[in-house]
Amino acid sequence: MATTVDAPTAENRPAGAQRDLEEQRRAPLKTGEDPQNTLAASLKDAAAAALLAGVLGFFFLALRTEIAPGGLDVSARWGLWLASIAVVFAGRLLLNLFVFKTRRPVTQLFAGRGAGLGARLPWLGKAVGAALFLFAMILPFFITTVFPAQQRQYIDLAILIMTYVMLGWGLNIVVGLAGLLDLGYVAFYAVGAYAFALLSTHFEVIGFWTALPLAGMLAAFWGVILGFPVLRLRGDYLAIVTLAFGEMIRIVLLNWYDFTGGPNGISGIPKPTLFGLEFTRGEDGVAAFLGIEYSTIHRFIYLYYIIFILAIVTNFVTMRLRRLPVGRAWEALREDEIACRSLGINTTNTKLTAFAIGAMFGGFAGSFFATRQGFISPESFTFLESAIILAIVVLGGLGSQIGVVIASVVMIGGIEMLRNIGFLSDIFGPDFDPVKYRMLIFGLAMVGIMIWKPRGLISTREPTIALKERKRIGADYVAQGEGH
Amino acid sequence: MSGPLLSATGVETYYGKIVALRGVDVEVKPGEIVTLIGANGAGKSTLMMTICGNPRARAGRIVYDGVDITSMPTHEIMRLGIAQSPEGRRIFPRMTVMENLQMGAQLVAPEQFRAGLDRVYDLFPRLKQRATQRGGTLSGGEQQMLAIARALMGRPKLLLLDEPSLGLAPLVVKQIFEVIRELNRSEGLTVFLVEQNAFHALKLAHRGYVMVNGRITMSGTGAELLKREEVRAAYLEGGRH
Numbered sequence: 001m002a003t004t005v006d007a008p009t010a011e012n013r014p015a016g017a018q019r020d021l022e023e024q025r026r027a028p029l030k031t032g033e034d035p036q037n038t039l040a041a042s043l044k045d046a047a048a049a050a051l052l053a054g055v056l057g058f059f060f061l062a063l064r065t066e067i068a069p070g071g072l073d074v075s076a077r078w079g080l081w082l083a084s085i086a087v088v089f090a091g092r093l094l095l096n097l098f099v100f101k102t103r104r105p106v107t108q109l110f111a112g113r114g115a116g117l118g119a120r121l122p123w124l125g126k127a128v129g130a131a132l133f134l135f136a137m138i139l140p141f142f143i144t145t146v147f148p149a150q151q152r153q154y155i156d157l158a159i160l161i162m163t164y165v166m167l168g169w170g171l172n173i174v175v176g177l178a179g180l181l182d183l184g185y186v187a188f189y190a191v192g193a194y195a196f197a198l199l200s201t202h203f204e205v206i207g208f209w210t211a212l213p214l215a216g217m218l219a220a221f222w223g224v225i226l227g228f229p230v231l232r233l234r235g236d237y238l239a240i241v242t243l244a245f246g247e248m249i250r251i252v253l254l255n256w257y258d259f260t261g262g263p264n265g266i267s268g269i270p271k272p273t274l275f276g277l278e279f280t281r282g283e284d285g286v287a288a289f290l291g292i293e294y295s296t297i298h299r300f301i302y303l304y305y306i307i308f309i310l311a312i313v314t315n316f317v318t319m320r321l322r323r324l325p326v327g328r329a330w331e332a333l334r335e336d337e338i339a340c341r342s343l344g345i346n347t348t349n350t351k352l353t354a355f356a357i358g359a360m361f362g363g364f365a366g367s368f369f370a371t372r373q374g375f376i377s378p379e380s381f382t383f384l385e386s387a388i389i390l391a392i393v394v395l396g397g398l399g400s401q402i403g404v405v406i407a408s409v410v411m412i413g414g415i416e417m418l419r420n421i422g423f424l425s426d427i428f429g430p431d432f433d434p435v436k437y438r439m440l441i442f443g444l445a446m447v448g449i450m451i452w453k454p455r456g457l458i459s460t461r462e463p464t465i466a467l468k469e470r471k472r473i474g475a476d477y478v479a480q481g482e483g484h
Numbered sequence: 485m486s487g488p489l490l491s492a493t494g495v496e497t498y499y500g501k502i503v504a505l506r507g508v509d510v511e512v513k514p515g516e517i518v519t520l521i522g523a524n525g526a527g528k529s530t531l532m533m534t535i536c537g538n539p540r541a542r543a544g545r546i547v548y549d550g551v552d553i554t555s556m557p558t559h560e561i562m563r564l565g566i567a568q569s570p571e572g573r574r575i576f577p578r579m580t581v582m583e584n585l586q587m588g589a590q591l592v593a594p595e596q597f598r599a600g601l602d603r604v605y606d607l608f609p610r611l612k613q614r615a616t617q618r619g620g621t622l623s624g625g626e627q628q629m630l631a632i633a634r635a636l637m638g639r640p641k642l643l644l645l646d647e648p649s650l651g652l653a654p655l656v657v658k659q660i661f662e663v664i665r666e667l668n669r670s671e672g673l674t675v676f677l678v679e680q681n682a683f684h685a686l687k688l689a690h691r692g693y694v695m696v697n698g699r700i701t702m703s704g705t706g707a708e709l710l711k712r713e714e715v716r717a718a719y720l721e722g723g724r725h
Contacts, residue, residue, distance in 0.1 A: 325590055332576050332587050339574035342536060344562030344591045344638065 042096035050089035057084050129402050136162075136308060140301040155300045159307055159372065161412045163365055166311035168392040168404035170361030173318055175390065176399035177327065178354035179334025181239040184226070184246025185389050188219040188359040190253060190381035192366020195219070197266040197376050198259075208272035208371045212364060219363025220356040222249075227355035231348055234337075246386050254378040265377025269370050271299065272306060307368050314361045315401055321357070330354050331399075388412075391442070395449050397456025406457055411442070487550075489514045489642055489674050490535070490566075495544035497527075497534045504530040506698040507544065512642070512676050517668050519677040519685040519706070521719055522695035528678040529571045531695070532646050535676075536568055537561050548642070563591055567640035571647055571678075573631040577620030581611055584619050584630055588637030596639070604633035607663050625656035632660070636667075642674045643667075649681040657681065661688050682719035686710045694719075 062081035065072045135142075143154045167189065174182045195215040199206045206214075230241050253260045260266070271279065277286045279299035286302075287294035321327035329350045332340050340347055370376050392411055396403025418434040418441070449457070490512040497505040504527045512518045522528050534541050535548075537558040546554045553561045562568070567588075576584050585604065589597050605612040608629040614622060619630060628648050635643060645664070649657040661684055667673045679685035686692050686706040694702040694715060702709065709715050 328583065328587060329590065331579060331583075335576035335578060336574050338538075339570060339576065340587075341538065341558040342562060342568040342570050342574070343587055343634070344559050345587075346557075346559045 038097070038101050042093055042101055045096055045101075046089050046093035049092040050085050053088035054081070054085045057081050132402070132405060133312075140304050144297065144301075151297055152300060155297070155304055157413065157416050159300070159304050160416070161408050162304065162307040162311055163369060163372075164389065164392060164408040164412050165405050166307065166314050166365045166368075167362060167389045168396065168408055169311065169314045169318060169401060170358050170365065171389050171393050172399065172401065172404055173321075173330070173361070174354050174358035175393050177318075177322065177334065178330040178351065180230075180351065180354060181235065181242070182355075182358070183239050183243035183383075183386055183390065184249075185242075185358070185362055186381045186383070186385040187226070187246040187249035188223060188362030189366040189369065189385065190249050190378070191219045191222050191359075192216065192363030193370040193376050193380070194253060194260060194266070194366075195363065196367035196370045197269045200270050201266060201268060207270060208367065212367050215367040216360040216363045219366065220360040223355040223357075223359025223362075224352055226359075227352040231351055243383070243386075246381075246383060250378050250381050253381070260378075263377060263379075265375055265379075267375040269374050269376070271374070272302070272371050274302060303368075303372055307365075307372075310364055310368060314364075317357075317361075318401065326350065326353055391446065395446065395456055397453075397458035400456065400458035403456055403458035410445075414441070488512060488547075490546075490548050490676065492531070492535065492541075492546045493544055495531070495534060495541045495546060497530055497539055497541050499530075499539065504698055505534065505541075508695070508698070508700055510693055510700065512674060514641075514674055515668070515672045516691060517664065517675045517677060517689045519679055519689035519692045520695055521679055521682040521685055521692060521709075521715075523718070524680070526695045527698040528680075528695055529646055530698075532568070532571070532644055532676075532678050535561075535644065536566070562638070565639075565641040566644060567635035567638045567642070568644040569628075569631040569635045569646060569648060571650075573627050575619040575622075575627050575630050575634065578618055580616050580618055581622070581630055582615045584634050585611075585637050588634035591638050597637075600637045600639065604636050607636075607667070608633055625652050625660070628652060628656075628660060629663075632663070640673075642676065645675060645677045647678055647680060649679060649684065657684060664688065682715070683710075686715075 058081065061084055062077055064075050064077055066075055067073075139158055140155055143158070144151045147154055167185070170188075171182065171185045174180050174185070192215040195218045196208065196211040199211045199214060200208075226242065226245050230238050233241060254262055256262070273279075274286050277284065277289055279286050279302060281294045282288065285294065287298060318327075322331070329340065329345050330353075332343075332345065333347060333350050333354075337347055340350070369380070373380075388411065392404055392407040395411070396405070396407035415435070415438045418438055488511045490510075492508055492510045495505055495508045495510075496503070508527075508531055510518075510520070510531065520528050520531065530539075533539065535546055535553075537553065537556055541554055544554070545552060548561070548564060548566060551564060553564065576587065579587070585601060586597070589600055592600065610626055611629055611633055614626060619627065622630060628650075632643075632645065632648065635645075648660050648664075652660070664675055664677070665688055668675055677685055677689060686709050689706040692704065692706050692709045693700050694709065702712065702715065704712070710720075
């Protein structure tokens with residue numbers, strides 16, 4: 001029998017062999033040295049993509065129905081349609097030439113750079129941290145001297161970024177160190193804010209500084225309340241319950257009209273005082289007391305320093321706790337819960353302390369938010385806030401303190417910067433508002449990070465994902481002398 | 485010799501509705517090395533985990549040092565002076581060797597940490613060289629050493645070892661068993677060892693138990709069991725090569 005079949009034909013050849021053959025034929029095109037071939041293939045592919053965009057776009061972009069007197073009117077937008085086809089064609093062509101069909105994709109360049117940076121991180125991280133700390137310390141004066149015209153706006157932005165740094169650091173205890181995925185962190189932010197707002201509006205004597213510890217304690221208490229039912233859960237299930245908890249708090253605040261004011265929120269929340277002195281123009285104001293000329297900017301500078309100190313305290317406490325048994329137990333818990341129990345660690349208490357301490361810092365940040373705004377409503381505490389804080393922690397690198405700072409500056413500062421980009425509206429017309437596209441840009445940034453730095457920007461110590469990870473030993477795994 | 489350090493009587497354990505242990509009686513006297521051998525799925529590790537309270541025994545009693553630990557939470561059992569090197573080693577892969585050892589010493593006074601560290605570095609000089617390296621980057625044998633060292637850091641009276649030879653080269657197995665013997669001889673440490681490597685385990689142990697299908701079918705001194713025809717047939721001749 002075998003002798004009759006001297007060459008495989010289309011009928012008797014197995015499907016796999018056929019595919020192999022085809023791939024062999026196609027392979028030189030993909031990796032070939034010949035730039036002519038690459039260009040031709042790229043052009044062909046880009047043309048196909050452009051055709052697809054043209055067909056789809058014809059209905060979605062080129063034709064538009066408008067309400068006209070006596071019915072609907074169809075108008076054509078050929079310019080937009082052609083522009084979209086051109087964008088798809090050019091984009092696909094560039095991707096083909098530089099990423100998909102080339103032997104050395106440009107993306108490799110970024111990946112290589114990042115890894116090299118990570119290996120040298122131990123001292124680099126400290127240097128960057130110290131530099132950022134010093135810069136943050138003089139920031140308000142830097143802004144008032146360099147940008148006197150926009151000082152209020154920039155200091156406000158700095159306060160906002162600093163708030164998110166603090167929230168990120170607080171959440172980092174729960175997610176980064178203890179490895180408990182919390183999607184409802186904003187609940188504790190809300191508890192802190194409402195605690196201060198309600199206390200200060202009901203009791204004359206309670207100001208920001210007296211309410212701050214109370215708000216922190218209340219938030220920590222709610223952290224424990226959330227902690228108890230979720231002790232047995234982990235991973236996805238934990239995430240779902242914490243997500244629900246965040247929404248529950250918001251909905252209760254929204255509907256408990258008699259107590260929280262419902263959707264109207266609470267206004268007239270007092271501003272913080274400096275040793276009992278208020279930032280007012282009058283005789284008993286801070287400016288008069290210090291003998292300097294009154295300016296509204298003083299209050300913003302003061303607010304900035306409050307959140308700066310609160311954030312530094314958060315960071316300091318976290319760094320100290322990491323070196324203490326409880327902090328090490330958090331990290332060990334993230335790595336292996338069963339091993340923890342077999343070493344005599346009370347996993348229940350360990351998880352609850354992580355939730356409570358993380359929540360407490362969320363509560364501090366919440367009271368600060370309330371005093372800064374002077375007005376709060378449930379609208380400030382939506383799931384999107386939780387998502388942004390979590391994104392800051394994840395993008396920065398779980399468990400990395402400096403990563404959180406970089407991610408907050410990029411994410412929060414980035415969004416604000418979008419408002420100031422004028423040249424884009426010159427290109428896309430006066431109606432173009434870049435802020436509308438912030439979620440799109442967020443998404444792109446996240447996809448990019450997940451491709452090139454899947455463990456976040458700073459990933460010297462990664463969270464547990466799976467035991468399989470042991471096989472993959474990168475340079476940053478064996479980095480020495482870091483993070484005890 | 486006084487009464488047993490650890491005794492399990494009539495222990496029954498279930499995973500949901502599936503029975504894993506059907507009335508197990510095991511005794512470990514102070515200063516002994518006792519081994520439990522058996523095939524895959526016989527319930528050896530289940531007994532080990534039941535002693536640690538996870539899962540709990542549904543019937544029977546487990547007494548350690550005169551204290552009934554049958555329904556104690558795991559972390560409290562461990563605080564009584566039992567240490568476990570669990571199945572699959574379960575070291576903390578992203579923490580350094582030093583940090584892993586620190587985790588093992590959670591329950592002892594900080595002043596004793598240094599002495600404990602010197603002791604395990606003495607037993608496993610390899611770990612000293614690797615002190616700043618991450619647990620996950622160690623070889624299998626080093627990880628097993630780390631798991632045992634971490635357990636020893638808690639200064640236990642009773643050491644539970646679950647398959648320390650799993651997946652290791654024969655030479656490394658020999659080293660690890662040598663350390664166990666040394667610990668027992670010089671410090672009188674009581675060891676309860678669960679093993680599939682019956683030959684080595686029985687040679688090391690003073691006494692042994694054979695478990696089949698959730699029941700203890702044979703017991704005796706290590707040398708006795710090694711000579712028994714049933715043991716040789718089931719666990720030695722087939723399993724040695």
